[in-house]
């Protein structure tokens with residue numbers, strides 16, 4: 001299978017931080033969430049994938065062909081959308097639209113205005129007069145207006161209220177359905193992307209600790225809980241945290257039968273897997 005976007009042995013070294021080596025395959029027509037705590041290396045990896053800047057070592061492929069990050073035409077099919085919005089602050093929204101549209105041959109005027117109207121962004125005001133949420137929505141539309149095939153979004157919903165967040169994801173789902181593209185979203189807030197993403201990449205300390213289809217990963221584990229006085233011994237495949245209220249943890253699905261009979265078993269959410277496996281256990285398998 002040829003994946004839409006692939007990285008082999010991607011590495012970046014800063015003075016106090018090493019990212020990778022990372023191997024990843026990103027499928028087409030899906031949303032992939034990159035989840036990790038602050039400083040895990042999400043931004044460094046997203047930027048490496050689109051060459052802003054490229055990984056210091058390793059190769060990135062688009063539809064099976066190695067990307068040459070010195071080639072400016074990659075900007076036609078790839079976009080990196082940061083949530084650090086400092087754009088054209090004194091322009092009116094209309095002036096900014098005219099400017100951004102002029103930068104792209106493939107700018108889709110109808111699509112852009114459809115979503116501008118849905119998002120109710122005023123166009124006659126200066127950008128600095130817009131609320132943070134409106135700026136973030138406009139920023140997203142600016143990033144997608146030329147209809148790129150690889151969309152990298154760095155913590156796109158940080159600071160958005162729940163309705164704006166929903167609108168944001170509605171747009172992304174409509175976009176992916178129309179464009180058959182790949183969307184990669186980084187976040188440190190798992191609940192944000194639960195139910196939205198099809199694939200997930202968990203990161204910790206500059207490394208990818210787990211990745212794959214969300215449903216498959218959820219099937220690999222079970223969440224268990226016990227009264228707090230019933231301790232459970234952690235061992236390979238079993239991670240538990242005891243609080244005053246209960247002992248709770250995750251277990252590899254194939255080891256469920258080895259737990260005490262009175263455990264309550266549930267299917268874990270992505271958030272459970274992030275908390276127990278990625279952040280606490282590191283590696284249960």
Ligand SMILES: Nc1ncnc2c1ncn2[C@@H]1O[C@H](COP(=O)(O)OP(=O)(O)OP(=O)(O)O)[C@@H](O)[C@H]1O
Pocket residue numbers: 014015016017036037038039040041042043044045188
């Ligand atoms: N240009 C740089 N020079 C030196 N160190 C850097 C540089 N950029 C990032 N780092 C370091 O690399 C590490 C990973 O940063 P990165 O921004 O990739 O993490 P992140 O997971 O996106 O974090 P956050 O969720 O806080 O945005 C951090 O320790 C950061 O200080």
